[in-house]
Each structure stands twice: as C-alpha cells, then as structure tokens.
Amino acid sequence: MILIPLAEILHAEAGARFPGIQGVIFGFAIVCVILLAPEGLFWKLRDLLRRRIAPKAAASDAPESSAANVTTLKPAPRQRAVTGEVMLEVKSLSRSFGGLKAVQDVSFKLHKNEILGIIGPNGAGKTTLFNLLNGFLKPSQGEVLIDGRNMSGQRPHVICEAGVGRTFQVMRPFLRMSILDNVVVGAYVRARSGEEARKLAADAVARVGLSAVAERVAGELSTKELRLMELARAIAGQPRILLLDETLAGLGHGEADEVVAVIQQLARDGMTIAIIEHTMQAMVRLVDRFLVLDHGAVITEGLPEVVTRDNRVIEAYLGKKWVGHAAN
Known part of the structure; x- marks a missing residue:
C-alpha cells in the first residue's frame, strides 16, 4: 500500500536522472521496517496510538498498583529448611x-x-x-x-x-x-x-x-x-x-x-x-x-x-x- 506507489512515483519523477533509484529506496524502506517494526507497521502504529490515547490517570486511579502489591513483601531472612520430605x-x-x-x-x-x-x-x-x-x-x-x-x-x-x-x-x-x-x-x-x-x-x-x-x-x-x-x-x-x-x-x-x-x-x-x-x-x-x-x-x-x-x-x-x- 505504501512501497509500491512510492516506487512508481520515484521512477516517474527521478528515474531518468537516477536510474534504479526506486530500487534503492525500496530496499532501504524494507530494511527499516524489518529493524524497527518486525511485526508490521500496523501493530507498531497501533501501539503508539494506544500509548498516546490511553488515559494516564488510569494507573493513579487504580486501587493498587503492581508495584504496591509487590513491595508490601520485603525480602526477609530465610529459615534454613534443608531437611524434611x-x-x-x-x-x-x-x-x-x-x-x-x-x-x-x-x-x-x-x-x-x-x-x-x-x-x-x-x-x-x-x-x-x-x-x-x-x-x-x-x-x-x-x-x-x-x-x-x-x-x-x-x-x-x-x-x-x-x-x-x-x-x-x-x-x-x-x-x-x-x-x-x-x-x-x-x-x-x-x-x-x-x-x-x-x-x-x-x-x-x-x-x-x-x-x-x-x-x-x-x-x-x-x-x-x-x-x-x-x-x-x-x-x-x-x-x-x-x-x-x-x-x-x-x-x-x-x-x-x-x-x-x-x-x-x-x-x-x-x-x-x-x-x-x-x-x-x-x-x-x-x-x-x-x-x-x-x-x-x-x-x-x-x-x-x-x-x-x-x-x-x-x-x-x-x-x-x-x-x-x-x-x-
């Protein structure tokens, strides 16, 4: 939906001066997608939108956070249980x-x-x-x-x-x-x-x-x-x-x-x-x-x-x- 039209536009606009430019840009774009969004652009964009739209107040309004749950348990010395069943x-x-x-x-x-x-x-x-x-x-x-x-x-x-x-x-x-x-x-x-x-x-x-x-x-x-x-x-x-x-x-x-x-x-x-x-x-x-x-x-x-x-x-x-x- 994006790369094919882009390649055609480049070929029409710059193909005469820079033969093969559309192939270079096409390949560069594919490498960028593989590195930055290996699961696909749709999921990457969806995650970015979700983070921006999700209300930040949700975490503060929650009755208790995961950190609160965990930190109520403090590391304590163990009773050395090395015998038994x-x-x-x-x-x-x-x-x-x-x-x-x-x-x-x-x-x-x-x-x-x-x-x-x-x-x-x-x-x-x-x-x-x-x-x-x-x-x-x-x-x-x-x-x-x-x-x-x-x-x-x-x-x-x-x-x-x-x-x-x-x-x-x-x-x-x-x-x-x-x-x-x-x-x-x-x-x-x-x-x-x-x-x-x-x-x-x-x-x-x-x-x-x-x-x-x-x-x-x-x-x-x-x-x-x-x-x-x-x-x-x-x-x-x-x-x-x-x-x-x-x-x-x-x-x-x-x-x-x-x-x-x-x-x-x-x-x-x-x-x-x-x-x-x-x-x-x-x-x-x-x-x-x-x-x-x-x-x-x-x-x-x-x-x-x-x-x-x-x-x-x-x-x-x-x-x-x-x-x-x-x-x-």
Whole structure:
C-alpha cells in the first residue's frame, strides 16, 4: 500500500536522472521496517496510538498498583529448611553431546519448601541440568526422582503434570495478549475448562502482584512485569516444584528485591524452588542452600555463608590468583 506507489512515483519523477533509484529506496524502506517494526507497521502504529490515547490517570486511579502489591513483601531472612520430605532427588545424572560432557555425575536432593540456589560460571551446565529435570533433554545416565518416582527421560508435559513448573532465561510472552491471557496458557495443565483456567490464572496473577494491570498487553510491559508474568504463568498450573532460570536477569537492584520477595512468599506458601541465578547479592539472601556447578560437575554444596567462602567456588568464578586475596 505504501512501497509500491512510492516506487512508481520515484521512477516517474527521478528515474531518468537516477536510474534504479526506486530500487534503492525500496530496499532501504524494507530494511527499516524489518529493524524497527518486525511485526508490521500496523501493530507498531497501533501501539503508539494506544500509548498516546490511553488515559494516564488510569494507573493513579487504580486501587493498587503492581508495584504496591509487590513491595508490601520485603525480602526477609530465610529459615534454613534443608531437611524434611524429599520432593526431588537427582542420582548420578549425566548428559553428553558427542565428546562434550555438559552434566557429569550430578547428585542432590531438593527438600519440601526449600529454596535451592544452583550457581556456577557461564557454561557450567546449569540450564542443561534444568533441561534434564523437566524432560527437554534425556539423560545419558542417571535418574530424576519426583516424589520417589523415576521420571528420567519422560516428556516435558508428563513431568509438568507430575508437579514441576519452570521459567526460562529468555522470556517468550504472547506480546498481543493481556497478562491474564498469557497466564491462562499455563493454567491448562490443571484446568479442565476455560472458566477454571481463568480462575487459576487470576489467582496466580494476584500472587505475583499484577492484578491491577492484568488486562494490559504484554508488549507494553517493563522487564520486571514480564518476569513476574512469566512467574505467574509457571505457578498457574499449581506445581509443587518450581524451576526458575535467571528470573532476576535484566532487573535493577530495587526490582530484583521485589521479585525476590515474591519468590520468598511462594516458598512460605509451600512451594519448593530451585533457582539458577548470577545475582549473588540477591541469591545469598534468598536461598537456603547452594549447589555449585563447574564444567558440568558439582564442586560443592551447602549453606550460603559457607559456600561463598569456599576456595573452589572462588577459583571457579574468578580464577586461581584470586583465592589468596579472598582468604586475606
């Protein structure tokens, strides 16, 4: 509707002096659209108009904002719950890709209501371990026990139905759908009707503090709101075990505190959580116990105050030359 007429006008007006000019402009316009509006000009213009027309007073008139909901929960010291019922047990789990051993003989237990932090340098095998736990990858050897049942090699939907939810490093929201509709997608693992799914989704949205903005379109959300929405989608299916993969990534210090408070509340409500994260300042306050991976293998595990002083952990993150400095 725009480019073809433009090309013809250029050809008629300037084609004689600048042969091929319409092709150059045409190509430049296509590149600009791809870079600036990959979903199409219609959606880009619609979003711009919506932001300008939407009444700014709506947010201030709302009875409570998402930030207000979340910040009423302050990060608090955890009670170190490292004993009790074993919800998830990993036994000698390994995964190789050709000659690369991404996960090597990993074993650990996750106890009820515990928050376990899984840390390690980039390439340590953390996300690969999660992919083995929720069925995206099949192990080369070893077992994954959920409530004592061996779920090794089961497909992701089977493990999800067994009570394991997950978020991912890279957020994949449905940008043209509202927060509530995005979360409804995760509720269908438990719901048997659309009405039940929306009820479960509304509860999940409330638990992460987004009720006041539940009808906002995902494409208009901040990074923090998107992270909370992804968390709500994961808990909408009512999992008993939650795997969180870098849920604090891309957040400022204050925003990370708000999300940490939500995760802590989920644990207090009975959720068992394993979290991969690089934000150590938040992790030390959040988790009950650390499991440290390096080159796919467990190098240590234990309480945060012990693990963060372990020379093997310091060496894995910073190199051997820093071990002596840390000791001093």
